[in-house]
Amino acid sequence: MLDIKLIRSDPDAVRRRLSRRGYGEAVDQLLSLDEDRRRLIQQVEDLKARRNAASEEIARVKKEKGDASSIISEMKQVSDEIKALDAELKSVDDALDERLSDLPNLPDESVPDGAGEEDNVEIERSGDPPSLSFEPKPHWDIATALDIIDFERGAKLAGSGFILYKRLGARLERALINFMLDMHTTSHGYTEVWPPYLALPSVMYGTGKLPKFKDDMYWVTEDDLYLNPTAEVPITCIHMDEILSPGTLPLRHTGYCASFRREAGAAGKDTRGLIRLHQFDKVELVQLTEPEKSYDALEEMLKQAKNVVEALGFTYRVLNCCAGDIGQAASKMYDVEIWAPGLGKWLEVSSVSNCTDYQARRANIRFRREPTAKPEFVHTLNGSGIALPRTMITLIETYQQPDGSVLIPEVLRPYMGGMEVISSS
RNA sequence: GGAGAGGUGGCCGAGUGGUUUAAGGCAACAGUCUUGAAAACUGUCCUGGGGCCUGUCCCCAGCGCGAGUUCGAAUCUCGCCCUCUCCGCCA
Numbered sequence: 001m002l003d004i005k006l007i008r009s010d011p012d013a014v015r016r017r018l019s020r021r022g023y024g025e026a027v028d029q030l031l032s033l034d035e036d037r038r039r040l041i042q043q044v045e046d047l048k049a050r051r052n053a054a055s056e057e058i059a060r061v062k063k064e065k066g067d068a069s070s071i072i073s074e075m076k077q078v079s080d081e082i083k084a085l086d087a088e089l090k091s092v093d094d095a096l097d098e099r100l101s102d103l104p105n106l107p108d109e110s111v112p113d114g115a116g117e118e119d120n121v122e123i124e125r126s127g128d129p130p131s132l133s134f135e136p137k138p139h140w141d142i143a144t145a146l147d148i149i150d151f152e153r154g155a156k157l158a159g160s161g162f163i164l165y166k167r168l169g170a171r172l173e174r175a176l177i178n179f180m181l182d183m184h185t186t187s188h189g190y191t192e193v194w195p196p197y198l199a200l201p202s203v204m205y206g207t208g209k210l211p212k213f214k215d216d217m218y219w220v221t222e223d224d225l226y227l228n229p230t231a232e233v234p235i236t237c238i239h240m241d242e243i244l245s246p247g248t249l250p251l252r253h254t255g256y257c258a259s260f261r262r263e264a265g266a267a268g269k270d271t272r273g274l275i276r277l278h279q280f281d282k283v284e285l286v287q288l289t290e291p292e293k294s295y296d297a298l299e300e301m302l303k304q305a306k307n308v309v310e311a312l313g314f315t316y317r318v319l320n321c322c323a324g325d326i327g328q329a330a331s332k333m334y335d336v337e338i339w340a341p342g343l344g345k346w347l348e349v350s351s352v353s354n355c356t357d358y359q360a361r362r363a364n365i366r367f368r369r370e371p372t373a374k375p376e377f378v379h380t381l382n383g384s385g386i387a388l389p390r391t392m393i394t395l396i397e398t399y400q401q402p403d404g405s406v407l408i409p410e411v412l413r414p415y416m417g418g419m420e421v422i423s424s425s
Numbered sequence: 426g427g428a429g430a431g432g433u434g435g436c437c438g439a440g441u442g443g444u445u446u447a448a449g450g451c452a453a454c455a456g457u458c459u460u461g462a463a464a465a466c467u468g469u470c471c472u473g474g475g476g477c478c479u480g481u482c483c484c485c486a487g488c489g490c491g492a493g494u495u496c497g498a499a500u501c502u503c504g505c506c507c508u509c510u511c512c513g514c515c516a
Binding site: 074 | 435442444453454455467470471472474475476483484485486495496497
């Protein structure tokens with residue numbers, strides 16, 4: 001959510017920044033609604049002040065056993081006017097809210113121009129894609145042969161887009177989650193949480209997923225709850241509607257949560273293997289910071305995401321995402337991509353975003369610098385640390401051996417009972 | 426799921442239709458006192474919105490959430506949510 005006061009005080013700057021994301025024309029409409037709103041507020045508050053004064057008068061007259069009937073009948077009329085104006089104000093307010101909550105965050109100056117992912121700018125690369133001494137296979141062939149992932153039976157259970165990890169595949173998934181959480185808690189200073197998998201509409205709204213992305217989520221209509229599309233949602237909102245005491249920030253939370261996405265509009269895309277699933281595992285990083293520190297925190301979180309892929313020995317690159325590709329709530333976003341030799345593709349495994357005060361304003365997350373200071377909105381950041389399925393793809397395809405077995409990266413071996421290789425026997 | 430009790434500022438807690446303009450206390454913050462600290466005393470002390478006379482200013486709203494009754498609602502009515510106790514069911 002953008003600050004209407006900022007739009008009011010500097011409409012040209014907001015228009016310029018929003019137009020980089022294709023929303024420049026919204027500003028004028030917002031300004032006119034804002035004007036209507038303030039006009040109505042003045043009118044209705046005037047009447048309410050009159051009513052309050054009259055109420056006092058009525059109380060006094062009645063106490064002195066006098067006759068207050070003429071004031072009361074006059075106030076009846078005033079009350080009706082108030083009711084009508086209040087209704088009008090509410091409809092303007094709702095319209096303003098609706099328009100405002102639809103707008104994306106303002107992009108930072110350092111975000112490159114562009115309309116889609118093809119305009120993202122590569123800013124770093126760990127090395128060129130390695131060449132294997134044999135023809136690499138795609139992960140679905142290797143995993144099926146090793147009987148560590150059962151695609152057909154996953155679909156039998158929940159439809160396409162759902163998979164069944166088996167044997168050492170299931171254990172490897174578990175190992176990756178534990179390895180990542182341990183790294184973030186012991187080396188990166190995060191506090192571990194394990195959030196609910198379902199979230200309220202208010203929480204979805206707070207992180208910017210509602211109302212715009214309703215169709216992308218699984219909705220449990222009976223209870224009006226949503227399956228989390230990412231742990232970012234519940235973890236960011238842990239302190240929703242709170243004012244954090246001085247000294248609380250920064251807050252660093254990491255957590256695992258299964259992520260659910262309907263992938264509406266992506267039907268038929270990336271249907272093979274693990275690239276795009278309706279349910280996947282992810283370890284998430286979330287920070288709440290003071291406003292002036294959020295861009296430093298963004299760099300820090302990018303480094304932490306990179307630490308994971310480096311520890312696993314993957315080839316990776318970092319993209320500075322363009323204005324047309326950053327998330328709704330983000331003012332700046334980096335993608336980390338890793339190389340999958342079997343697919344011959346870069347795969348996005350982490351998005352690290354600075355959402356500045358966009359989510360904090362929607363979710364009402366504030367802090368005080370001093371015990372008596374005015375509350376200010378925090379800045380929120382989130383980053384995958386990291387997404388599991390594409391990590392699994394890259395792991396299998398990178399460490400595949402000519403005999404069809406897969407080497408286990410050293411950092412994971414303690415989590416795999418000391419095993420060094422996954423083989424079919 | 427059933428029955429009962431409850432939800433008031435950071436916390437405790439008073440408040441059953443009109444000086445509640447939310448008492449009182451605790452905590453916090455500033456100051457006085459003190460060699461320093463504590464205690465004591467004095468003051469400050471919720472949030473959001475609007476205004477122009479930009480102020481130690483004025484006004485409006487908020488007592489779980491939402492509707493309603495009324496000239497007027499923390500207080501009365503209805504619906505919902507949450508917490509606690511007991512019962513039922515259950516991993």
